[in-house]
Amino acid sequence: DTGVSQDPRHKITKRGQNVTFRCDPISEHNRLYWYRQTLGQGPEFLTYFQNEAQLEKSRLLSDRFSAERPKGSFSTLEIQRTEQGDSAMYLCASSLTSGDGDTQYFGPGTRLTVL
Amino acid sequence: KQEVTQIPAALSVPEGENLVLNCSFTDSAIYNLQWFRQDPGKGLTSLLLIQSSQREQTSGRLNASLDKSSGRSTLYIAASQPGDSATYLCAADNYGQNFVFGPGTRLSVLP
Numbered sequence: 001d002t003g004v005s006q007d008p009r010h011k012i013t014k015r016g017q018n019v020t021f022r023c024d025p026i027s028e029h030n031r032l033y034w035y036r037q038t039l040g041q042g043p044e045f046l047t048y049f050q051n052e053a054q055l056e057k058s059r060l061l062s063d064r065f066s067a068e069r070p071k072g073s074f075s076t077l078e079i080q081r082t083e084q085g086d087s088a089m090y091l092c093a094s095s096l097t098s099g100d101g102d103t104q105y106f107g108p109g110t111r112l113t114v115l
Numbered sequence: 116k117q118e119v120t121q122i123p124a125a126l127s128v129p130e131g132e133n134l135v136l137n138c139s140f141t142d143s144a145i146y147n148l149q150w151f152r153q154d155p156g157k158g159l160t161s162l163l164l165i166q167s168s169q170r171e172q173t174s175g176r177l178n179a180s181l182d183k184s185s186g187r188s189t190l191y192i193a194a195s196q197p198g199d200s201a202t203y204l205c206a207a208d209n210y211g212q213n214f215v216f217g218p219g220t221r222l223s224v225l226p
Contacts, residue, residue: 004158033213042119042204042216043159056213091158104149104206104214106159 002026004107006092012113013082020078021110025094032075033104034067035091036060043091049075050097082114117142119207121217129225132195136220138188138205146208148188150179153202153219162203163190195224 005024013019025032031050035043046065047057051072061067064082069075079086089111093104118141128134138148147166151159163172163179165188171180178191188205202221206214 035214035216040218042206042218043214045213045215048213058213093159102147102208103161103164105161106151108158111156 004092004094004105006090006107006110008110009108010111010113012115014115015082015084017082018078018080019082019112020076021090021092021112022074022076023092023094023107024074025092026096026105027073029094029096029105030072031095031097031102032069033093033095034075034077035093037089037091037109038087046077079112082112084114087112087114117145117207117209117215119205119215119217121203121205121220123220124218125221125223127223127225128195130195130197132224133191133193134195134222136190136192136203136205136222138190138217140186140188140207140215142207142209143183143186144210145183146210148179148181149206149208149214150177150188150190151204151206153204155202159204192222195222197224197226200224 007022033048034046037043049069064080089109091109093106095102095104122137149164150162165181176193202219204219206216
């Protein structure tokens with residue numbers, strides 16, 4: 001399967017713990033996006049990378065959140081000192097800059113539950 | 116700041132009906148607009164992408180239109196099937212930097 005993959009698919013943690021999620025984009029895609037989705041809502045943009053450069057961050061991305069894409073391939077999203085309000089589905093997407101509009105392809109998501 | 120809304124929030128139709136889902140956005144200066152499908156607990160599947168210079172795109176039983184001047188897009192589903200039951204989301208792309216999503220329309224197609 002050459003689609004976007006995310007690991008883990010589910011994560012349960014206690015409040016105050018740190019968690020890290022991984023996203024592997026479609027191999028030739030230069031852009032990678034992170035979104036957060038809560039129940040009944042559309043995804044909310046968190047941040048995006050073009051190759052290894054983090055080009056935009058939402059104000060939703062507090063200082064407890066950090067994302068990296070060190071070699072322009074896979075990316076990690078870390079949440080420090082988790083809070084119950086961090087419980088959500090974290091979605092990763094990738095796209096290839098092109099002339100056809102940059103279609104975003106999404107992974108299956110990582111569901112985080114903070115107890 | 117771009118805001119995206121979708122009407123209706125939920126829709127239930129009998130199998131075989133044609134239906135229209137609506138998406139509105141406040142900032143017409145978009146790069147493109149994309150429609151997605153999301154099954155419960157799953158990620159998003161891209162359905163159609165309409166570039167800002169285009170007025171519509173078609174894929175099988177799906178047709179999406181875009182009217183930038185009025186800030187509206189519609190997704191038309193022909194001859195609906197129970198397998199079409201899902202949440203449909205539209206997203207406005209602000210110059211390829213990030214997508215602003217609507218809250219979605221939850222569709223149920225009854226056999």
